[in-house]
Amino acid sequence: MATPAVLTRPEPDSPPDRTRPKWYRRPWIVPLFVVVGLFVAARLPSYLTFDTGDSLVELQDAFPETHYLMLSGHILFGSIAIVTCSMQVWPWLRQHHPKVHRISGRVYVFAGVVPSGLFALVVSVVSVVGPAGRIGNVLLALLWFGTTFAGLAAARRRRFREHRRWMIRSFALCTSIVVNRVWLFLILMVLLPFQDGYYGGDMDALVEDAAVVSIWMSWIVNLMIAQWWLDRQPRRGKVRERTAPAV
């Protein structure tokens, strides 16, 4: 008896599918690399000078040099993570150069997420931002580890669909650092009219509130967008499945 044909998405290690859109038809790839490149170019140099005065975040008075060095480690490895994870989600690179995908995937996990995430846990705890912000950052670091290692474990078991889903969540968490700056700006704009009334002129309290809200919103909203994006994929697949001719 003939079995119905089911169209499945090719696994990352499959040979290149020439019917797929060209790289320039993915309108988000170039903006992604531009934004990530600008972020790294704007932030990383301040943490490579070994000068605590260059830090863009407030350092702990009790141990500024150690705090600065931990931030430097976090941001150096974080830069490796954010560049390699942007490469990982580029479909053209995955399909045409699967070996590069595998190598940069290992670099992402072991030279990016692991060292940067460990430093992130420490800088989250010693950050001058209050407890609500610290908890938000610690949770972000733990989820970053969790999603990345779930994705790595799935790839090792050759469960590539599961791998893709976990790594998209890992990507959403990794890039939340960039979106964080946008949220911070927007929330400051929303809170500024309350500076004299609710905050009684206390600008520091206003900025602290904006920082805490932006920490939480950046990764929660990114994760929600990633989940929405993942959930809408199977529906498209089902439509293709239903319309596939039987052979």
Ligand code: HEM
């Ligand atoms: C996803 C997990 C991450 C967590 C939990 C995390 C956490 C933190 C924390 C707690 C700080 C110190 C903030 C303060 O003391 O006020 C910080 C600073 C910073 N992080 Fe991360 N981070 C993460 C990922 C990344 C990535 C992937 C990059 C990419 C380069 C990055 C770049 C930076 C930069 C540049 C700063 C310094 C602040 C600034 O200059 O704007 N982080 N991070």
